[in-house]
Amino acid sequence: MQSYAKNVSMTVVRRLPKYYQYLKDLEDRGVEKISSKELASLMGLTASQIRQDLNSFGAYGQQGYGYRVLELKEAIKQILGLSATYDCILIGGGNIGQALAKYNHYRKDGILINAIFDVDPEEVARKTDIAAYGMDGLEDYVANNSVDICILAIPREAAQNVADRVVKAGVRAILNFAPIDLDLPENVIVNNVSITDNFYTLTYLLAEDAMLKEQQKQKNT
Amino acid sequence: MQSYAKNVSMTVVRRLPKYYQYLKDLEDRGVEKISSKELASLMGLTASQIRQDLNSFGAYGQQGYGYRVLELKEAIKQILGLSATYDCILIGGGNIGQALAKYNHYRKDGILINAIFDVDPEEVARKTDIAAYGMDGLEDYVANNSVDICILAIPREAAQNVADRVVKAGVRAILNFAPIDLDLPENVIVNNVSITDNFYTLTYLLAEDAMLKEQQKQKNT
DNA sequence: TAGATTGTTAATCGATTAACAATC
DNA sequence: TAGATTGTTAATCGATTAACAATC
Missing domain, CATH: 3.40.50.720 (NAD(P)-binding Rossmann-like Domain)
Known part of the structure; x- marks a missing residue:
């Protein structure tokens, strides 16, 4: 039986919903298999990170093939507790x-x-x-x-x-x-x-962006 | 002038709004000074972490005293870009x-x-x-x-x-x-x-919690 | 079998914690 | 001055990346 025992870090947990969303989307689009490399490029992560993340719950892929979208999606659904009500x-x-x-x-x-x-x-x-x-x-x-x-x-x-x-x-x-x-x-x-x-994070990034552009401009003078 | 040059990590940026909220709250409650230790206990961080975070933007405290709430709040407001519209x-x-x-x-x-x-x-x-x-x-x-x-x-x-x-x-x-x-x-x-x-993260934590309790129960048998 | 890609170990990088000299 | 607490450097811990043997 699936075990949560490895004490998965909150960092990984926070990424799980995103995996689920992308896999649902792939399923809807009829995609049957995906490699960690492809999924990484889609989600803006690295292939290594994805394999590490998933392996903290179990081995869901097939060597030389990749991951079956449906199977992986179902596994993550289960992990997220979304098989219960x-x-x-x-x-x-x-x-x-x-x-x-x-x-x-x-x-x-x-x-x-x-x-x-x-x-x-x-x-x-x-x-x-x-x-x-x-x-x-x-x-x-x-x-x-x-x-x-x-x-x-x-x-x-x-x-x-x-x-x-x-x-x-x-x-x-x-x-x-x-x-x-x-x-x-x-x-x-x-x-x-x-x-x-979330608003404040956005204003921070805008302020930082403006600041960096300002610095850039001064350099070019 | 204040510099964003140190290339502050997103980890720190994501904490800034929380600092701002707590400092506003302290100000409203008429608190004038706070030490990194006190703020840490309030926010569920460590004093070290707070000092490191703040020092990636500048030195806002006074040795032997702590931080002036109003002053620090204003500094973070500025950093968050909230002095602009x-x-x-x-x-x-x-x-x-x-x-x-x-x-x-x-x-x-x-x-x-x-x-x-x-x-x-x-x-x-x-x-x-x-x-x-x-x-x-x-x-x-x-x-x-x-x-x-x-x-x-x-x-x-x-x-x-x-x-x-x-x-x-x-x-x-x-x-x-x-x-x-x-x-x-x-x-x-x-x-x-x-x-x-956020919903999925919550269901994950509930599922994990249920699982851990289940494991606990089995151990005691 | 050859090619591809996983699962997993080792190396690197970044973030947190600990420690302490500086100083208010 | 003595006590407190910062700013900052060094040590530790955790997360990401790289590498590769296992294997489909």
Whole structure:
């Protein structure tokens, strides 16, 4: 049986979703086999890196041939835990929350948004067809339903408090869209989608670019 | 003058926004000084790492004292390019687009969303107070207005094509929310906000966690 | 069999941690 | 001055790249 025991580094884990996306894409385009070299050039990695990454989970290729796209895709799907299903609740029915609720593609991956909690559940109910509840109902819902993941799409000010509530209610994994670093017990799995950080990284790169061009210009004088 | 010449690694760059967020927070809380040790414990880094990171840009601390929060915050703001302003266009007025358009906090950082482009500009105009245009108007707008950043918040299917158009029109930086890796010239700065990748990373960690617990259980038998 | 490409070991490179002299 | 904490150099650790034997 497949083992996670080698204690795969977060660096590799963060690359796995990208492998999965590219392999799905290749499958859609009818590509049957791919070599580490080809995949590397596609993804902007090196062939060595790809072989090292994949081999931290097992040997999925065939020497002299390459990797069967379908087989490798299925293996990575399994590794990513996407052969299971995940019961999710979404907290916050604002624009981000609605975007997530309406974007049906996650359902295909077994990621099911079963309920939305919001301060104004009536309004949210008007806009999506997922069951909507008031914030009061949170603890009760978690106590009586399977909840694998809580998606937090609420303002910064409310985020820590609500996160504390869902964790206390028993939720073990959070996908956080609020622009704040949540302070939670070690055993809770948190992943942040930080739009702000991404904006700042972009402005940094723009500033750096401008600076380098400026330096270049001065050299040529 | 401040120099970017040391060719700072992307690893450090990706941490900068976090420094900035924590320092702003400390400032709001009226904290005047902080040591690398304190900041490290707050951010989940090591003191060494923080000193190394900061020193790749310059010496901002005082030996025997620590760092002045305000001063360091301003320095990082400068490094992140947030002392300038950025003229942005937003393509896609769906839920994600609306969320970005309505989230006013970026304006404080000098990130200005000046126009929204959408296949249905009338509908978008009804929902936000930013100027809305049809997709036809894209090239014209870019030709006649300053555009530092293009925010792409459109479906996967349209993303590559629209990205090609904005780049051809002269835009040099893209913040991409579409779940696809854009294939663009090297000199274009692209940053992806991949919600899907973040979901998959979370399911991976959940699957790994379940696996490790399972192994633990078997050991105890 | 010959050619291709993996899986894997060894070498290199980069990032983190440790240590300490400089100095506020 | 003594204590604290930086800036910076050296040591360690981890990730990437290179190389090649194994093998399809």
